[in-house]
Amino acid sequence: MAEAAASAGGEAFEAVPGRAAITFCVILAVVMQALDTTIANVALPYIQGTVAASQDQINWVLTSYIVAAAIMTPPSGWFAGRFGRKRVLMVAIAGFTVASMLCGMAQSLTEIVLFRLLQGAFGAALVPLAQSFLLDLYPPEDRGKAMGLFGMSVMVGPVLGPVLGGWLTENFSWRWVFYINLPIGIMAFVGIMIFVRETVLEDSKLDWTGFVSLSIAIGALQLFLDRGEQLNWLGSSEIVIELMVCLGAFYVFLVHIFTTDNPFVDPKLFLDRNFTIGMVFIFIIGITYLASLALLTPYLQTLMGYPVTTAGIVMGPRGLGTMATMLIVGRLMGKVDTRALLVIGLVITAWAMWDMTGWTPEVSQWNIAVTGFIQGAGLGFLFVPLTTVAFQTLPAKMRGGATGLYNLSRNIGSSVGISIVSALLVENTQVNHANIASYVTPFNRAFESGAGRLLDPTSGASRALLDQEITRQATIIAYSDDFYLMMVMSLLAIGLVFLLKGSGQKSGAKDEGEDYAVVVE
Incomplete structure (x- = not known):
């Protein structure tokens, strides 16, 4: 690619041959990655049946992808500089596409988790590299439009992912939610190979000790x-070992970054209050958003008996809400204090979670769609303002490493959130089952006058039906408990807003007139 200027410092931008074709191919790569963040959600119950996985095990299909992407996102910039941006992007697209095909052909839980790890590892570089290509393709006066197009392509996942995934699963097979990446990947790969020229290579070094120790810590934590x-x-020796490995690797990571000259993560980043609070903030958002999506799929399809296409359709408005409010927030930025926008987003998100705590399998499709739209709207009020305020007081030279760390925090929040709510769902279902069952006795007159009149306690079939209903009621309560937890987390995060510096308190936000853009996947 004919390299355009890398900053807004007044350089002349040359006309790039095939700019439209390059933009189209880069956007295809972003769309492919964005779709895979949500398209597999609605297919999880079908995948679960095929690979004979339990409720908590099937979520490994989601968390393995997120963790791999989280680990490989920070070093993606180094790979691009060391081996060439075009070459790394082509490898990422090819690897992501091949891993997608392998996911579709998987025959066991182990296989699909392994292939999802590969998919996440290759896909990690797609979004940041695509954004850097677009920034270099367009002059400063056109970057706003380019980033708008980039943002819209990122939002394709939450909008089309559940709907397209549901349609493919019902009309073909769950395997097609992965096979769909083949034509998209081939078009993006061929287009970039033809139209893009390689960048100048950089003789830079990666802090392998920091990278490996952090990767081990994240992997052990997820296990x-x-x-x-x-x-x-x-109570398990395996879990104790995994915890010790996590703590040990993280200790090595911390000691190393404070004692080496060029650490993988610059510890000076955490001296910036806005960035540090923003890291915690985006971690919480990662928990509340993707964890709620992971809960909704089994709720709609297992408890409510929705066909997979219907489940995808009622989940789709969540992405539409995010897209709509991001357009509104874009106009409000600079006119309204970003902290006020964050409070609005958190209150809206908490309200949506509160509404979900009252759901039962009899809730209407309209209620589900409207609540999803509202939750998505809350997210739209959070992403852009939080990104802006988290980076506004950082020196420009530190923003490259900060971007990777920021997205790492969001990805870890997502994977940790999914794991926590899944574990709580299983545990609380068991606790609730025991509590409810304790009231099912011959001495409980309410039971005797209700279900006891319809079921014969001496019949095995009646006892099985009764146990099934108790399990169903216990599961409904467990889901409500998880939604309540996420509501509380959203409300507690409001306290973080008041620790942030407002838009009028910038310090060092720009160095030497540099512009910057932050990846928000």
Whole structure:
């Protein structure tokens, strides 16, 4: 690619041959990655049946992808500089496409989790590299339009993912939610190979000790969370080992970044109050958003008996709400204090979660769609303002590393959130089952005058039906408990807003006239 200027410092931008074609191919790569963040959600119950996985195990299909993407996002910039941006992007597209095909052909839980890890690892570089290509393709006066197009392509996932995934699963097979990436990947790969020229290589070094120790810590933490409920937490030697590995690797990481000259993560980043609080903030958002999506799929399809296409359709408005409010927020930025926008977003999100705590399997499709739209609207009030306020007081030279760390925090929040709510769902269902069953006795007159009159306690079939209904009621309560937890987290996050510096309190927000853009996947 004919390299355009890298900053807004007044350089002349040359006309790039095939700019429209390059833009189209880069956007295709973003759309492919964005779709895979949500398209598999509605297919999870079908995948679960095929690979014979339990309720908590099937969520590994989601968390493995997110964790791999989280680990590989920070070093993607180094790979691009060391081996060439075009070459790395082509490898990422090819690897992502091949991993998608392998996911579609998987025959066991182990296989699909392994292939999802590969998919996440290759897909991590797609969004940040695509954004950097677009920034270099267009002069400063056109970057706003380019970033608008980029943002819309990122939002394709939440909008079309559930609907398209539901349609493919019902009309073909769950495997097609992965196979759909093949034509998109081929078009993007061929287009970039033809139209894009390679960038100048940089002789830079990666802090491998910091990268490897952080990766091990994240991987061990995810194993600890994913398998803890199944193996009785610290009662299992495996879980104890995973916890010790996580803590040990994280200790090595912390000691190393404070004692080396060029660390993988610059510890000076955490001296900036806005950025540090923003990291915590985006971690909480990661928990509340993707974890709620992971809960909705089994709720709609298992408890409510929705066909997969219907489940996808009623989940679709969530992305529309985000897209609509992001357009509104874009006009409000600079006119309204970003902290006020954040409070609005958190209150809207908390209200949506509160409404979901009162759901039962009899809730209407309209209620589900409207609540989803409102939750998505809350997210739209959070993403752009939070990104802006988190980076506004950082020196420009530190923003490259900060971007990767910021998105790492969001991804870890998502994977940790899914693991936590899944474990709580299983545990609370068991607790609620025991509590409800304790009232099903011959001495409970309410039971005797209700279900006891319809069921014969001496019949095995009647006892099985009764146990099934108790389990159903216990599961409904467990879901409500999870939604309540996410509501509380959203409300508690409001306290973080008042620790942020407002838009009028910038310090060092720009160095030497540099512009910047932050990846929000």
